[in-house]
Amino acid sequence: MTLLQRMADVVGLMATPLRPSHYTELVYPLWSSHRLQARVEGVWDETRDARTLTLRPGRGFRVHRAGQHVRVGVTLDGRRMTRTYSISSSPDRDDGCFTITVKTCEGARVSRFLARDVRPGAFLSVELPQGDFCLPDSTPVRPLFITAGSGITPVMSMLRTLALRDRMPDSVHIHYAPRARDVIFGGELERIAAEHPRYRLRCVYTRDGVSRSASYFTAQQLEELCPDWRERDVWACGPQDLLDALGAHFERAGRPERLHVERFTARVAPLSANAIGGTVHFRRSGLETRADGKKVLLRVAEDAGIGAPHGCRMGVCHTCDATMLAGCVRDIRSGREINEPGTRIQLCVCAAAGDVEIEL
Amino acid sequence: MNSNLPTSKRLPVRLSDAEIEEVGRDLDTIQHEIKASLGERDRHYLLRIIALQRRLALASRLVIFASLAFLPRWGHVASGWLPFFVVIGLGTIGLGIAKILENMEIGHNVMHGQWDWMHDPEINSTTWEWDTVCPSDQWKHSHNVIHHTWTNVIGRDRDIGYEIMRVTPEQRWHPVYLLQPIFNVLLALLFEWGVAFHDLDIHGMRGRGKLLPEDRRVLLGIGKKVGRQVMKDYVLWPLFAGPLFFWVLGANAVANLIRNVWAYMIIFCGHFPAGVHVFTEAQIEGETRGRWYVRQLLGSCNIEGGKLFHLMSGNLSHQIEHHLFPDMPSHRYPEAAPRVRALCARYGIPYNSGSLTRQFGTTTGKILRLAFPTRNHAVTTVVG
Numbered sequence: 001m002t003l004l005q006r007m008a009d010v011v012g013l014m015a016t017p018l019r020p021s022h023y024t025e026l027v028y029p030l031w032s033s034h035r036l037q038a039r040v041e042g043v044w045d046e047t048r049d050a051r052t053l054t055l056r057p058g059r060g061f062r063v064h065r066a067g068q069h070v071r072v073g074v075t076l077d078g079r080r081m082t083r084t085y086s087i088s089s090s091p092d093r094d095d096g097c098f099t100i101t102v103k104t105c106e107g108a109r110v111s112r113f114l115a116r117d118v119r120p121g122a123f124l125s126v127e128l129p130q131g132d133f134c135l136p137d138s139t140p141v142r143p144l145f146i147t148a149g150s151g152i153t154p155v156m157s158m159l160r161t162l163a164l165r166d167r168m169p170d171s172v173h174i175h176y177a178p179r180a181r182d183v184i185f186g187g188e189l190e191r192i193a194a195e196h197p198r199y200r201l202r203c204v205y206t207r208d209g210v211s212r213s214a215s216y217f218t219a220q221q222l223e224e225l226c227p228d229w230r231e232r233d234v235w236a237c238g239p240q241d242l243l244d245a246l247g248a249h250f251e252r253a254g255r256p257e258r259l260h261v262e263r264f265t266a267r268v269a270p271l272s273a274n275a276i277g278g279t280v281h282f283r284r285s286g287l288e289t290r291a292d293g294k295k296v297l298l299r300v301a302e303d304a305g306i307g308a309p310h311g312c313r314m315g316v317c318h319t320c321d322a323t324m325l326a327g328c329v330r331d332i333r334s335g336r337e338i339n340e341p342g343t344r345i346q347l348c349v350c351a352a353a354g355d356v357e358i359e360l
Numbered sequence: 361m362n363s364n365l366p367t368s369k370r371l372p373v374r375l376s377d378a379e380i381e382e383v384g385r386d387l388d389t390i391q392h393e394i395k396a397s398l399g400e401r402d403r404h405y406l407l408r409i410i411a412l413q414r415r416l417a418l419a420s421r422l423v424i425f426a427s428l429a430f431l432p433r434w435g436h437v438a439s440g441w442l443p444f445f446v447v448i449g450l451g452t453i454g455l456g457i458a459k460i461l462e463n464m465e466i467g468h469n470v471m472h473g474q475w476d477w478m479h480d481p482e483i484n485s486t487t488w489e490w491d492t493v494c495p496s497d498q499w500k501h502s503h504n505v506i507h508h509t510w511t512n513v514i515g516r517d518r519d520i521g522y523e524i525m526r527v528t529p530e531q532r533w534h535p536v537y538l539l540q541p542i543f544n545v546l547l548a549l550l551f552e553w554g555v556a557f558h559d560l561d562i563h564g565m566r567g568r569g570k571l572l573p574e575d576r577r578v579l580l581g582i583g584k585k586v587g588r589q590v591m592k593d594y595v596l597w598p599l600f601a602g603p604l605f606f607w608v609l610g611a612n613a614v615a616n617l618i619r620n621v622w623a624y625m626i627i628f629c630g631h632f633p634a635g636v637h638v639f640t641e642a643q644i645e646g647e648t649r650g651r652w653y654v655r656q657l658l659g660s661c662n663i664e665g666g667k668l669f670h671l672m673s674g675n676l677s678h679q680i681e682h683h684l685f686p687d688m689p690s691h692r693y694p695e696a697a698p699r700v701r702a703l704c705a706r707y708g709i710p711y712n713s714g715s716l717t718r719q720f721g722t723t724t725g726k727i728l729r730l731a732f733p734t735r736n737h738a739v740t741t742v743v744g
Contacts, residue, residue, distance in 0.1 A: 014596045016588045017489035023418055026411060035482060078403035080479040311505035314649070316686050318473035318485050319505055334392045343479055344486065 029123045030058035038072075038126045040118055041097055046184045050103040050150060051115040052088065056096060057126055063091045064098065064129030066157040067235070067262070072100065073125035074113055080125075081340060083110045086154035086237070086262065087129060088185075090161040101184060103150040133235065133262035134158075141233050142169060144226055146217070146246065148176035148238030152184050154262055155237060159192055159199070168196040172226045176216065176238065178207040202226070217245045230255070237262040278355040282306055283325060285360060291352040296332065298347040301360055308347060308360055315349035322347055327356030371654055372637055373709050383707055384650030390699050391685045394692050395477070402689055403478055406466075409671075410483075413461040420454030421597060424611045427451055428604050452611045456618030457672070462491045463623060464674025465690065471500055473687040492552040495585040498559035498578060508686050512631060512638045512659035519631065520638065522547065522554060523563070526730040527632045527723075530640075533733040540731045544724075551620035551627075556582050622672070625720055626663070630679040633661045634722035635712050656683040657704065662697070662713040669716075670694060680711065 012020055025032035030039060038055035045051050064070065064087050073082040089099040104115040118124070133154055135141060145155045152175060162168045177183045183203060193201040202225045206215060215221070222229055236246050236259065243261050250259040276293035280300055291300040298320050301308045311319035315333060321344045328339040330353040331346070337353050338345055347358075375383070427448035432439050467490030469475070475483050489496045502518065510516035514530055521527040525544060526537045547554050560578050565571065571579070593616065598608040637658040644655065663669075663677040670677050670693075678693035681700055688696070704711040 010596070013588060013591050016592050017491055018414075023414060026414055075400070075403065075478075075480075078399045078401075078478055080481070311501070312509040314509075314652070316508050317500070317504035318476065318687065319500070321473070321476070321486060333388065334395070336396075340479065344476060344484070 030056070033059050036060055036126050036128070037123045040120050040122045040124065042120055043118065046101060047103075047182050049105075049115065050101055050184045052099050052101045053114060053118065054089075054097050054099050055124065055126065057098070061126070062128055064157075065134045066091055066161040067134040067154040068129040068131040068157075069133075069154065069262070070098075070100065070129045071127040072110075072114070073127075074110055074118075076109055076113055079340075081110050082125075082127075082342065086133075086157070088153040088156045090157055090164055092161055092164050101150060101153045101156075103184070131262070133237070133260060135162075135235070140169060142231060143171045144229055144232040144234045145171065145173040145175075146234060146236040146238070146242070147173070148242050149182075150184060151236075151238030151242075151262075153237070155235060156185050156188075158235070159189070162199075163192050163196060168192075168198045170198050172200050172202065172229075172232070174202045174204065174222075174225050176204045176206060176242070179205050180208065217242055217249075219249055222249070232258070234259045235262075236260070276353075278327070278352045280304075280352050281355075281357040282360045283357055293330065293351050293353060294332070295351060296348055297329065297345075297350050297352065297356075297358065300352070301347065301358075306360060310348060313348045315346050318346065320347040321345065323359040325357040325359055327352070328354040329356055371639075371643065371651060372658065373654060373707075375654075375707060375709070377650075379707065380654055381648060381650035383703065383709070384648070384653045386703055387653050387684055387700070388649075390696055390703075391688060394685075394688060394696055398477055398689065398692075402691070403480075405691055406475055406478075406483070406689070409461065409465055413458055413466060416454055417458035417462070420451045420458055420615075423451030423454060424448055424608055425451075425601065427611075428601060428607060431604070431607075448607065448611055452614050453618065455612070455615035456622075459491055459615060459619040460622050460672055461674075463619060464626070464676060465671055466674075467491070467496075468674050468676070469690045471496055472504060474689045476687070491589075492555065493582070493586045493589045494552060494556040494558070495581045498581055499555065502559040504686070508683065510644075511656055511683060512636070513641060513644055513655075514638055515641055518558065522558065525727060527726060528638045529730065529734045530638050531730075533730075537731050541728055544727050548621050548624040549617060551624040552616065556586065625716075626673045626676050628723050629663050629716065629719040630660060630676060632723040632726060633712065633714065633719040634726065635710065636661055653684060654709065656680070657700075657709055657711070659683070660712070661719055662711075663716050663719050664713060665716065680713075 014020070015023060019034050021031070021033040025034075029037050036058055038057040038061075040053055041056050042054040043051055044054075067086070069084050069086045071082050071084050073080050075081075085100040085102060087098050088101040089097070100114075102111050102114040104112045131154075135143065135158055145158075147155050155173070159173075173189075175183065175189070180186065180203070183189065189201055193199055204215075204221070204225075226232070230253070234246070234250070236243060240263065243263050246259060246261070247256070250256050277291050277295075279288060280291045280297065281288045282301060282304065285304075285306050287304050287306065289300060289304045291297070298308055298310055298313065308322070309319055311317035313320075324338065324341065324343050324345045326341050328337055329345055329350040330337050331349055332351050333349050338350070345358075347360075371380070373380075427444055427450075430439050430444040430447055432441055432444070467488065470483055470488045471485050471490070473485040476485050481487070485500070490499075507517055507519045512520065514520060514528075521531065524547070525540045526533065560575065560582070565575055593612040594609050597612060598605040601608040639655060639659070644651070647655070657680060660679040660683040662680050663673065665673075665677055675690035675693045676682060678690075678697050681688075681693040681696045682690065684700065685693075685696065701711050701713070703709075
């Protein structure tokens with residue numbers, strides 16, 4: 001630790017139990033170092049239901065690698081919700097901003113909020129960029145990109161970067177969209193294709209009513225659109241069905257290692273009033289057990305031999321709170337169901353409502 | 361009368377077991393209705409209070425520094441003891457108020473899990489640390505677990521007289537209690553220190569004559585927290601005043617004192633005023649949710665006052681509602697209170713509410729009276 005850091009730590013004690021950053025953020029939210037936030041600088045509708053948000057992150061953010069994603073937190077009805085979005089801009093962008101492109105869809109509250117309600121000037125919480133859905137830096141590759149819908153976003157970051165650096169490799173891009181008008185970044189993709197002959201764009205429109213044969217992924221279609229697919233590395237991002245079909249295809253072809261996928265599985269379990277119990281997975285303990293819809297999870301853990309911390313056993317003291325990683329539980333006092341991943345739940349008053357995974 | 365129970369298990373209310381459970385269900389309904397309506401406006405309230413508290417704390421510390429410019433030694437037009445003491449007094453009171461808000465309306469309530477529903481990683485009962493010498497993890501054990509689960513049960517609730525005072529005739533008299541009027545004043549002045557050592561098993565340690573690893577862990581935690589707090593208020597901030605070190609140190613000490621005395625007063629009014637009930641372990645054997653609720657109702661007291669008073673007490677002036685619904689956001693207690701009070705009236709359960717003068721007066725009177733031996737009462741008297 002340098003002398004300067006040590007001095008900063010001592011001065012930081014003046015704010016204990018907080019940090020100086022808790023006071024600087026009162027002046028301007030991006031001046032905080034204890035949590036990352038980003039200011040919405042601008043919004044732009046790419047299609048009818050997809051919007052690009054330009055975000056200026058605060059201190060401590062790091063430039064992403066093309067293809068990485070970022071977790072974005074919003075507050076809806078007083079509650080924090082966090083979702084993951086691929087960064088669609090190039091890391092070479094020099095104004096200190098990055099963009100995410102969000103498509104609204106039925107039931108997705110966070111995406112709907114980001115694509116419809118957020119105004120420039122708003123602040124969102126963000127985390128550092130993560131993920132390894134990236135092109136290798138050093139080794140030359142011949143990529144085949146397969147994307148559908150908003151799955152274009154991480155690939156867009158790659159294409160923009162390759163175009164900016166003028167290092168476009170021999171690449172093929174198969175993109176699925178309902179109609180031409182629904183292609184996110186459609187105009188820019190065509191421009192890149194025009195300027196960089198080594199980049200070949202093959203759009204498949206699944207609902208334009210003209211080309212009835214055009215459909216979702218098939219082996220035959222791949223053979224037609226990219227006959228040399230066996231010699232290429234594949235980067236794919238899109239709905240679960242597409243990725244499943246691709247996974248099966250490359251498994252059969254004996255080249256699963258050539259397929260790189262980015263999946264954003266919605267880990268939000270459905271709410272269902274008649275779900276009674278399920279499999280409970282205690283992640284840290286590595287134990288799995290069945291539980292009915294009546295037995296509280298604290299008892300389930302104890303019966304499985306996990307010594308969980310606890311206090312009042314009646315939902316008062318919050319000593320047994322634990323993070324629910326996935327699944328759905330029911331608060332037996334109110335009957336309210338909780339399915340937001342990452343929520344801290346009270347084990348002594350919650351029972352399984354379907355399968356559930358708990359950090360314990 | 362819950363007549364099918366042995367005398368030792370009866371609660372001092374004229375209610376059957378079925379009625380007690382009905383009270384429990386009614387209180388559950390109040391709790392669920394209010395919690396279901398939590399949303400953006402509640403979050404907005406808390407964020408506003410937090411921002412207000414932080415601004416007030418920082419501004420007050422700056423005012424304390426500004427006051428040094430008025431010391432008579434500088435010999436300018438505005439200098440003199442009067443302007444100096446006015447300004448440093450303002451800064452000190454401001455800092456005291458900021459500490460009260462931080463400890464009571466923010467810290468105490470966040471650590472109860474009242475705001476965990478927001479899923480805000482910054483404002484969470486598991487990670488919040490407050491501006492007192494008491495480490496938050498230890499406080500959550502002694503307060504949330506021990507006090508809130510075993511409220512007013514003699515031998516279990518260590519908040520009854522804080523293990524150094526006799527606040528109910530049911531505690532056996534001992535000559536050491538003759539000194540309790542002095543203890544009482546000392547506890548008021550040093551309240552945060554009393555709270556800091558509250559989770560330490562002092563009686564057990566004395567009995568064993570040695571430290572267990574658990575005691576060591578607790579002491580180490582207190583030591584670390586005390587170190588940081590002392591460094592802040594009594595070393596670093598005063599150092600910025602250079603030769604005027606002791607003025608800033610003094611102002612910070614007084615601010616802590618203001619908070620100590622205020623917190624002591626509010627908290628002593630919560631469970632010790634005249635008319636409050638205490639319980640034996642026998643009475644709570646196999647306690648149902650309904651009976652737990654009734655015990656909280658009988659063992660807690662409210663203080664009446666205006667909006668500002670409720671805010672400054674961290675809404676612990678609604679101690680009854682706080683004990684019924686410990687993890688309901690505190691600013692909703694005023695909404696729950698009339699419903700709880702009406703429910704108590706319907707079922708004939710006493711609802712102990714009074715002015716600060718009444719509640720603090722009877723508490724202090726009891727502490728003075730109980731310093732001396734009393735004839736032992738039956739543990740609880742049946743009302744009516």
